Amino acid sequence: MTTTDPLTGATARHTDFPPLPDLLIEPVVRAALAEDLGRAGDLTTAATIDPGLTGTVALVAREAGVVAGLRAGLMSWRLLDPAVDVRALLPDGSPVQPGDEIALVTGPVHVLLTGERVALNLVSHLSGVASATAELVEAVAGTTARICCTRKTTPGLRALEKDAVRAGGGSNHRFGLDDAVLVKDNHIAFAGGISPALARLRERVGHLVRVEVEVDTLDQLRDVLELGVAPGIVDAVLLDNMTPDVLTEAVALIDGRCLTDASGRITATTVRPVAESGVDLISVGWITHSAPILDIGLDHR
The missing domain is CATH 3.20.20.70 (Aldolase class I)
Structure with a gap:
């Protein structure tokens, strides 16, 4: 049976295991955001981006591999602003080729930019783990x-x-x-x-x-x-x-x-x-x- 993940919008997984619960993921993402935001937040974005500006970004594969960690990565934006729209285009465990879009995120641009590095760190690392495993x-x-x-x-x-x-x-x-x-x-x-x-x-x-x-x-x-x-x-x-x-x-x-x-x-x-x-x-x-x-x-x- 397939279910729709309320966070990522994914409707299938490579494995029969259910997605990890937020209880296990959220503390990791919160700690990563707190480490990156520090005491004053995102100075660059705050100084250069209109607070009212909205936009859309896509997570895009630059090389072939296997996707993993989307729930954790997309959560970085939702923790910054629960109203941000996050949508996984592929479930964890999906093979990707260069240029494939993995997920779309729409919301205030200052949120998209502030959460970018934490999201990419998590998804890139965990997709690397999945890709190495798949090779073996x-x-x-x-x-x-x-x-x-x-x-x-x-x-x-x-x-x-x-x-x-x-x-x-x-x-x-x-x-x-x-x-x-x-x-x-x-x-x-x-x-x-x-x-x-x-x-x-x-x-x-x-x-x-x-x-x-x-x-x-x-x-x-x-x-x-x-x-x-x-x-x-x-x-x-x-x-x-x-x-x-x-x-x-x-x-x-x-x-x-x-x-x-x-x-x-x-x-x-x-x-x-x-x-x-x-x-x-x-x-x-x-x-x-x-x-x-x-x-x-x-x-x-």
Whole structure:
């Protein structure tokens, strides 16, 4: 079922997830506006633009990619003036080519100009995340692997960046420290080994909490397998910094007893062989923390 977003006017999304609620987006946009407006507001616009002047601007793609973050971007103008008319021409997750119009905004020109940078920062960054994700998703097409993001997100933007990953066709890893267990190398080292770490886990976490364990070598993987890998004990194994050949061997050792998750500096160039190893998930941090922006401009109409 499709619904119309009351803010953007979009009637469809690339994913089946509903739009993020204003409760999660508005604090981010308010903070960005407050940072930009400072103590005296937009001095340039106030000095050069007639307060009664109205106009229309369009968000326009300057390069090919995938759109995301429109709700956050368009909210920047609505927070400055609720009467501003904002209309998304494409839903999040839409592919765009250079010159494609993404959204239209009509209202007082001083509002359009004051909100421009915050809107473009958000939409360009989040569309960059979606575009980077889509590139990886396309690269692994035909395999069983899913592209996932991580907790390597921009502070304060996690919900928006993870939503952008979904817009690009990817999946979300855990959102924070509180929604799943991921036992990494330092946990194992300080706990005294994999065995004592896992022994404590099921005594101390709820039965509905999923558990993933990171391993760096096949020997560590064998240790985990000897302790018993099954739903409710270890639900997934993170195979970190392994070559495709080693990943293939690891997948064979696990033999479907839990999910397999590959990670470690995976790029659009290297992702296909990783996917062909048979892993279920490929976790990539750079698609949120270092994705290049998608170049989007604001044009006078």
